[in-house]
Amino acid sequence: MAHVVEFLLIAGLLAALALAAAFVLARSYVRRHWRLVRGHVATRGVLATLAVLAAGRERYAARATPAQLSAGTAARVRRRMWVAVEDAEVAVAHAESNDAPVAELPSVCRSLRSVAGELDGLLRLERRLPRGTERADVVRHQVAEVIGAARDVQAAALRAGSDATEPQVRSMVRQARDEVDIVSAALSRMRSIAQPH
Numbered sequence: 001m002a003h004v005v006e007f008l009l010i011a012g013l014l015a016a017l018a019l020a021a022a023f024v025l026a027r028s029y030v031r032r033h034w035r036l037v038r039g040h041v042a043t044r045g046v047l048a049t050l051a052v053l054a055a056g057r058e059r060y061a062a063r064a065t066p067a068q069l070s071a072g073t074a075a076r077v078r079r080r081m082w083v084a085v086e087d088a089e090v091a092v093a094h095a096e097s098n099d100a101p102v103a104e105l106p107s108v109c110r111s112l113r114s115v116a117g118e119l120d121g122l123l124r125l126e127r128r129l130p131r132g133t134e135r136a137d138v139v140r141h142q143v144a145e146v147i148g149a150a151r152d153v154q155a156a157a158l159r160a161g162s163d164a165t166e167p168q169v170r171s172m173v174r175q176a177r178d179e180v181d182i183v184s185a186a187l188s189r190m191r192s193i194a195q196p197h
Helices: 002-039 041-063 074-097 105-127 137-194
Strands: none
Touching: 002 041, 074 105, 074 137, 105 137
């Protein structure tokens, strides 16, 4: 029995080493030849199709209501809920990094994450129900509320960040306008000097 275990361990180790070596070789081959493959018509077609599909999905998610986002399979609903929570967190962190007045939005984001974790667990349990079993709409309604709250937090953080950067943008626009006026005046002066009288 001990010999069999030793044999299986050695065979498993050799198989793992072979897989690792194959991965490294395949990765280096793809990296070396990616320039050639990237220019191929089929590769460009596949990449363009993937980009169109991703853009369509993003447009749908942006236009969909929280109730629409909470419909569908449990896995998709979970992913949509977490994307909404993470988008809110990123917006709040960005506003906070620009010294925007975010009040208690970071705390609200922590609460959103906590509630989303509870709902995630319920959606995982729902996923294990056999087909044909009646699902509770209460969980989906709560998910829609969390997605709506996350969007509200994201919008508030974006407004706060926009208000915080407005003075910088105005200053930069004024400075750019002044520089354009200076360059225009200098060019006019050069033209007037260069023209013979």
